[in-house]
Amino acid sequence: MKLLVCIKQVPDMESKFKIGTDGWYDREGLAWRMNEYDEYGVEQAVQLKEQTGADLTVLCLGPEQVKETMKKALAMGCDRGVHIADDQSHLKDPYEIASIIAEFARDKNFDLIFTGMQSQDRASAQVGVMVAELMGLPAVTTIVGFAYADGKVTVKRELEGGVKATVEVAPPVLVTCQLGLNTPRYPTLPNIMKAKKKELLSIPAADLHKASGLQETAKIEFPAKKGGGVFLEGEVSTIADRLIGILKEKTAVLA
Amino acid sequence: MKILLVAEYRQGKLLDNYTELLAFAGIMGAESVMFTVAEAAGALPNFDGRLYLAEVSQAGEYNPETHRQLLLDVVEMEQPEMIVLSHSSYGWDLAPRLAVALRAAQISEVVAVEDGQLVASMCNGKLRRTLKSRGKITVVTTQAGAFSPTDAATGAPTVIPVGGAASGKVKLLGYETAKPGGVDLARAEVIVSAGRGVGKPENVAMVANLAKALGGEYGASRPVVDSLWVEHNRQVGTTGHTVAPKLYIACGISGAVQHLAGMKKSEFVVAINTDRDAPIGDVADVFAVADLKQLLPILTEKLQAL
Ligand SMILES: Cc1cc2nc3c(=O)[nH]c(=O)nc-3n(C[C@H](O)[C@H](O)[C@H](O)COP(=O)(O)OP(=O)(O)OC[C@H]3O[C@@H](n4cnc5c(N)ncnc54)[C@H](O)[C@@H]3O)c2cc1C
Ligand SMILES: Nc1ncnc2c1ncn2[C@@H]1O[C@H](COP(=O)(O)O)[C@@H](O)[C@H]1O
Numbered sequence: 221m222k223l224l225v226c227i228k229q230v231p232d233m234e235s236k237f238k239i240g241t242d243g244w245y246d247r248e249g250l251a252w253r254m255n256e257y258d259e260y261g262v263e264q265a266v267q268l269k270e271q272t273g274a275d276l277t278v279l280c281l282g283p284e285q286v287k288e289t290m291k292k293a294l295a296m297g298c299d300r301g302v303h304i305a306d307d308q309s310h311l312k313d314p315y316e317i318a319s320i321i322a323e324f325a326r327d328k329n330f331d332l333i334f335t336g337m338q339s340q341d342r343a344s345a346q347v348g349v350m351v352a353e354l355m356g357l358p359a360v361t362t363i364v365g366f367a368y369a370d371g372k373v374t375v376k377r378e379l380e381g382g383v384k385a386t387v388e389v390a391p392p393v394l395v396t397c398q399l400g401l402n403t404p405r406y407p408t409l410p411n412i413m414k415a416k417k418k419e420l421l422s423i424p425a426a427d428l429h430k431a432s433g434l435q436e437t438a439k440i441e442f443p444a445k446k447g448g449g450v451f452l453e454g455e456v457s458t459i460a461d462r463l464i465g466i467l468k469e470k471t472a473v474l475a
Numbered sequence: 476m477k478i479l480l481v482a483e484y485r486q487g488k489l490l491d492n493y494t495e496l497l498a499f500a501g502i503m504g505a506e507s508v509m510f511t512v513a514e515a516a517g518a519l520p521n522f523d524g525r526l527y528l529a530e531v532s533q534a535g536e537y538n539p540e541t542h543r544q545l546l547l548d549v550v551e552m553e554q555p556e557m558i559v560l561s562h563s564s565y566g567w568d569l570a571p572r573l574a575v576a577l578r579a580a581q582i583s584e585v586v587a588v589e590d591g592q593l594v595a596s597m598c599n600g601k602l603r604r605t606l607k608s609r610g611k612i613t614v615v616t617t618q619a620g621a622f623s624p625t626d627a628a629t630g631a632p633t634v635i636p637v638g639g640a641a642s643g644k645v646k647l648l649g650y651e652t653a654k655p656g657g658v659d660l661a662r663a664e665v666i667v668s669a670g671r672g673v674g675k676p677e678n679v680a681m682v683a684n685l686a687k688a689l690g691g692e693y694g695a696s697r698p699v700v701d702s703l704w705v706e707h708n709r710q711v712g713t714t715g716h717t718v719a720p721k722l723y724i725a726c727g728i729s730g731a732v733q734h735l736a737g738m739k740k741s742e743f744v745v746a747i748n749t750d751r752d753a754p755i756g757d758v759a760d761v762f763a764v765a766d767l768k769q770l771l772p773i774l775t776e777k778l779q780a781l
Contacts, residue, residue, distance in 0.1 A: 233601070234729070234753075236752065237601050237602055315574065340599065345571075349567075353572050354575060361564070362567075376651075377564060378714060379485065379564045379565075380714070383486070385650050386647070387645050388646045403702075435606055437604050437605070438592060440602060440603070440605075441602070443596065445757070446758075449744075451762050456770045457773055459765055463745065471743045473664060474778075
């Protein structure tokens with residue numbers, strides 16, 4: 221079996237964001253990490269590799285710095301990395317990103333492709349399904365359960381209101397992973413060392429870039445602050461006293 | 476402008492989020508037509524217009540390949556400029572399939588329309604973007620709750636049956652529903668919730684202790700539940716409980732839209748967070764900029780001494 225997992229590098233969401241000059245947030249001075257949803261994808265792919273002895277490739281499209289995040293995936297157990305080098309990937313729309321990934325994957329006969337359900341920065345929830353559609357593969361989104369047996373994949377899709385749907389599909393198939401699908405492992409030190417020796421191939425995005433974007437960002441801004449709540453800052457003991465004062469005055473819960 | 480709205484049907488029922496799609500179409504000042512896979516003999520959307528209806532017994536409840544094809548047939552007939560779905564497990568699954576087939580831009584999880592342009596949030600609500608489609612047709616998903624209907628939907632649709640048997644490669648085997656049980660968050664007057672900011676499972680006790688001191692219950696955000704630090708029946712949010720206590724204290728919770736959806740109706744909201752810019756500030760009456768590990772024990776102690 222051949223497996224592919226797609227990961228994206230995203231900024232830590234606790235970062236202080238600044239508006240960039242190129243229609244995106246300013247990418248300087250941010251802490252970067254693996255998109256949370258993709259960690260579940262990597263873990264599931266590694267578990268399937270362990271179960272079946274499959275060969276597992278991790279793919280990431282982005283600038284040179286994404287290799288740091290790819291090394292984490294390699295340390296978690298992926299066999300090799302494919303870095304699609306693109307300094308401008310943040311300005312490409314989901315359709316372009318998906319087209320590039322599909323172009324790479326098209327003739328590689330992957331039996332299973334894992335992506336996250338969405339990226340934390342853009343949150344479009346499009347790239348995975350689009351890759352599958354462009355490749356003519358079935359796709360199942362938002363999975364919180366995964367099993368492979370007897371040549372069939374059985375997944376649980378998370379729906380609203382505490383309901384899950386059980387869906388069966390035969391590979392080749394693409395699944396998009398939701399939070400809580402599994403417990404992503406922490407790379408161990410020996411595995412981090414081993415990962416350094418794994419193959420990490422770089423392909424220029426231009427070689428695979430055949431589609432043009434379908435949308436553009438007209439404006440990016442900070443949302444207007446809503447709420448107008450009171451901020452309490454400073455020494456914790458003082459904050460505690462002030463908070464209790466406010467609760468006494470404004471709510472009935474301390475009565 | 477003409478918009479094609481896609482209503483959802485699940486477990487034998489029409490879902491009422493189609494009314495949010497109607498509200499969106501209203502804001503766009505558009506003529507609407509609707510599509511759904513449902514039961515012609517069952518409850519239909521309250522909507523005055525053409526409803527393209529595929530029988531669920533044939534097309535299946537979850538059969539994205541078939542639903543995509545049925546929708547493409549309707550697009551062919553109606554030539555809409557926009558196709559609008561809810562950003563739900565049905566909508567985010569189907570929308571990109573339509574977008575690829577039509578080579579149309581998809582604008583996901585729209586939260587507002589400003590000057591006729593679509594706005595979506597990014598980076599967990601810390602930024603927002605105005606997006607423009609380059610093509611003649613645009614696929615849109617709308618954020619749950621972002622477009623609330625002002626009036627109750629009325630009217631009866633003109634049903635136009637469309638056909639197509641399920642032929643997709645994925646097979647829906649069935650549904651399972653989480654068992655309710657244990658705590659009843661919906662009844663608690665005070666809820667103190669633990670977010671990822673608690674850092675480690677042992678610190679959940681600080682949150683539980685504060686809840687106890689206030690005579691309430693403790694809840695949690697999703698990552699805390701996913702990490703198995705707190706059981707699922709305490710999760711607040713779109714995939715957990717919707718609560719509206721007199722007092723909600725969010726400890727180390729950033730305020731993602733899926734969390735806010737579960738608690739923003741609370742009467743009084745306190746946020747305890749080290750990040751002054753965390754989007755939970757949008758719904759907080761009081762925002763304590765503090766490390767919860769330091770604040771919670773002191774606060775609990777002082778409350779116990781009252
Ligand atoms: C379809 C779907 C459904 C979802 N359903 C739900 C749902 O039902 N409920 C839900 O909660 N989420 C849900 N989510 C996930 C949601 O998008 C967020 O990922 C999640 O709510 C984040 O949880 P959090 O705020 O605890 O963690 P984070 O976003 O990681 O935030 C942690 C916060 O803690 C603060 N912090 C860190 N250290 C400290 C400290 N020492 N003291 C004080 N503050 C600190 C940080 O500043 C940060 O703001 C869903 C997502 C999707 C896609
Ligand atoms: N630049 C990228 N490189 C690799 N995979 C990506 C990239 N962007 C998005 N993806 C994948 O597509 C999923 C959905 O992303 P999005 O459509 O941006 O919300 C992510 O969770 C990733 O698995």
